[in-house]
Amino acid sequence: MVGKNSSLRDLLRLPQGPVDLTSFDSGAAPGYPGKGKDDAPARSEMIGEKLSELQERLYANGRENPDFPRVLVILQGMDTSGKGGVIRHAIGMVDPQGIDLKAFKQPTEEERKHHFLWRIKKALPGPGMIGIFDRSQYEDVLVVRVEDLVPQEEWEKRYDQINKFEADLAGSGVKIIKCFLHVGHEEQKGRLLERLQNPEKYWKYNPGDVDARKKWGDYREAYEVLLEQCNTDEAPWYVVPADRKWYRNWAVAQLLLETLEEMDLSWPAADFDVAKEIERVNKS
């Protein structure tokens, strides 16, 4: 819990209805219980310890029971919003053995031959795992829409298809955490310049990022539509202010923690005779 009576999930949960992203402050830090940047590493470490234990419980249960619930974190956001940073700093606190990480790039030739959800279904986390999607099915109503990559009559069906897909997933026990990392227009400019001013960051820069930036309004609109259309009770969207990296990383870790806490994970019981096994080991 963040405060006494509310969770971060309550605070960041996108309300139902039309979405106007300009009304969300990308520089805010809602629900952060500390002072700010300086105490964020300590706060994150506290979360990390709890995450670490709960992840192990989840993993242990998944090994005993292949139908045990699993977790899927979906990360979306404009360039430089920090999907990679969240994975490095927040998800990186968890045992890599319990993380199933998938980055969706431009679809391959083979992927293009299939339904857009085909590659998504193939990448779903296994039992006891925490799946992380760096981009996701939402690219198929984003870049595809803005860049006119498939006909409108095709992509406009996808919102419903995604909702149905996610409802089925949730029904089969997948806890879905969809995070929109909300970076501001000015902040993005600063981050792109940073990449150009530091030779250690050149590799992160892609001239195509400026082309996309020039279509900021179109992308924002495409995001607003998908946020509105695909904001269901089974798979709600969280809008995570992302101008402050320390807040963004803390917030995604906290959303994951609250989800794991709610699962009320216990350690699986022994499926063998403990006393007998102690005797066998002692004799060996």
Added chain:
Amino acid sequence: MVGKNSSLRDLLRLPQGPVDLTSFDSGAAPGYPGKGKDDAPARSEMIGEKLSELQERLYANGRENPDFPRVLVILQGMDTSGKGGVIRHAIGMVDPQGIDLKAFKQPTEEERKHHFLWRIKKALPGPGMIGIFDRSQYEDVLVVRVEDLVPQEEWEKRYDQINKFEADLAGSGVKIIKCFLHVGHEEQKGRLLERLQNPEKYWKYNPGDVDARKKWGDYREAYEVLLEQCNTDEAPWYVVPADRKWYRNWAVAQLLLETLEEMDLSWPAADFDVAKEIERVNKS
């Protein structure tokens, strides 16, 4: 570097020739530069920071150049030797985006239809990645040999096949770090009992572990043979004493660090006109 004039790789590198594992002290801590358990977390953190930067350089280069060298850490050892602990504590210090982790279990029906290296080749790390094998091709001359799962005339050819395979890998730029986590017979007993005395660890216990323990001598012999037969210059074995968990985790991290340091990784150059891009961003 561990000491002034030697690396941990020099210290732990298995010498050529016949191998007698009883002559290796599984409780030793060769090359550890600190005092012991108490300062191991701080020492590991220092390694973690260096690993983190070098891994990012490796990753950046791999993105620019698909033929760029990659790294493969192979973890082998008896039950409870701590393959999972190494991944959690040592490999867990690295950005999960740069880690390609593969745990080899009993082969599936499909895998069994193919050559034993088929599933290994499919799991090799991509450009810029650090691959981690939790068990590996060596299971096919270990459990297979001890439990008589395939005819001798088949498994006895595999040592040469593995050497050829690894030489080819090394030739194509894969830096191979093969770690044998060497746990003692008494220490293993203690660890199995620990799993049986703590309900939080029941899930890690498998009655089959005692069956394997009863064949300790056979497994040790199978390890001695593979360590001797597959100890090449391109892909040498390191024998990592594993009775002290803090040492084991530190040592594997240090072996990885020395390998990355030797690669002399620089940041990739910009493949765009930096001044022009700064102008484009500023105007956007």
